[in-house]
Amino acid sequence: MSRLRGFIRSNARNPNAIAYALMLVAALFYPAIVQFANGGNGDYLVGLAADGGVYVLMAIGLNVVVGFAGLLDLGYAAFFAIGSYTYAEVASYHLGVTPIGHALHVPFWLALFVGMFIAAVAGALLGAPTLRLRGDYLAIVTLGFGEIVPIVFRNGGIWTGGVPGISALDQPTLPGWIQGPWIGQALAWVPDFRLNSGNLTAYYVLMMVLIALSVVIVHNLYNSRLGRAWMAVREDETAAAASGVNTVSIKLLAFSIGAATSGFAGAFYGAKLSYVSSENFGFTVSVTVLAMVVLGGMGNIPGAMLGGFVLYFILYWLLPNAPQQVESLTTAVGLGSLNAATPGGWPGIATEVANSKFLIFGLILVGIMLLRPQGLLPSQVRKQELTHSAHEAVAAPRQLQ
């Protein structure tokens, strides 16, 4: 007990420790709270948080690339796509309709790692020739890669299912699962458990466990010789090289680890949806994940996670619900006449809000960046850099150089 107390006391003023603790508590109670608040019909919100977890995983991975190593990657969704499609190939009926003529059904957990591995290899292949480039040039190359990959999948003909993509992927399975009164069933051990839209809580729990594991691993990396080398390369590549760091291979490693995380998330995403299509991996995905990292606090793991959840909920919950909410608000304040369309061209408040969805999204982004330029939960370094640059007019942010 005294050990625990000592641990708590030594971390009580560490913002990251507090953030982790709060996130853990929030993750534990979230399903119960939304079920209670929605009178037992909160399944949708639980599933939404689990879907958001896919983005959070990606944000954690991109944070390694952009935040730790300072490499601006604008084509991150490409690895997400590669992970998804890899899963689709090795865990569905699809290969059976290709000239191979023999479907593969690699078990779910193995297939996840196959997706992750293939994405990491793709990251290494893209990185090897391009990581000699610095800053802006790398950003452009990754941007190009991010555009090419979905197009390749769209035009892959029979191999990738073309425009409609691949459907009926094998669904996630767990070796077992405990059911209990918390989802309104009797306490029981369910062997060979299949995850599907009927048991979103299990999906949510699995997602949170995966996030927790990846946080531990990325945290270990950050505190290892590799994390130090990434920081050093970001600050001064020449000095890092002269101090014995192989700058090309260390950048390549950051790039591959980021790609692996994205590929893992992609495989999971494909399995959950049971469907992949090249439409889901466009530039918007890359930019959204980058915005999550920057907004949350570049270089700080809990920051990237928080940014991930916040942006995901803004994009997939707040904005879709906004028209309806605004409509009931106008009715409540007695301006219900605004709700209806008029012949003069007014489309009605709900349509108007729906149309300006991305304007609102943009304003929220600009607002957050103005209020907290260092991000919601910045790393200590980032905070220092910004205060120094404010007082001493240091040139552009070093991260992106």
Added chain:
Amino acid sequence: MAPILRLEGVTKRFGGLVAVDNVSFEVQPGEVFALIGPNGAGKTTLFNCITGIYKPSLGKVTFQDRDLTGSLPHRTAKAGIARTFQNIRLFEYMSALDNVRLGHHCRMHAKLWDSLFKTPLETREERQVIEHSMELLKLVELDNVADSYARNLAYGQQRRLEIARALATDPKLLLLDEPAAGFTPQEKVELMELVQVILDRGITVFLIEHDMRVVMQASKRIVVLDHGEKIAEGTPAEVRNNQRVIEAYLGKSA
């Protein structure tokens, strides 16, 4: 004794400009060897050629009987050549301790696997590196500011921290690029004491310096560069009385 570093006809051209022109000399193990010359003589360029930051246009660099010509900076560091920079290049937003820890990078054995899962090997190695880093910080009298960001240290402290980071790579040869620039006389004396300690650890010191008093006192042998060419080599006394050296520094007398 076999020389620790041998340069044979090293030349570096930038387009039409010849920054270093056919320079050859040998550095013996255990000595303090100095490189002097007026501004723009090509001293730092020569350092960059030795450490692999530049690839020499012509010529050969041999370190401990190994050909290091044009090898990459991290390879020369691993081979045992460490350096400091004329305009200090620390990792400003890393603590003094982390700067020195980073210097150990190329001597550490933890693999990706160890870093990912924090294996006992990794934990043990990190602990040893922290201990050793603190020793080095003590050596350069910075152990009391180990947790400060490098950028928040005073100028003299930053210079010493760079030396500690270079020593962390466990070098056989240490290249110091104007280590006493901007130092007070007192700081220069302390620096010379530090150089002696480094020598006593069996590390050969090769330095660029402008302060003649420091150079003449500290070094056994001196090479003088002017306009990229070697114009003299010898003991401090020989170099001081060399006519070409006097001309290079003071101009020809009418």
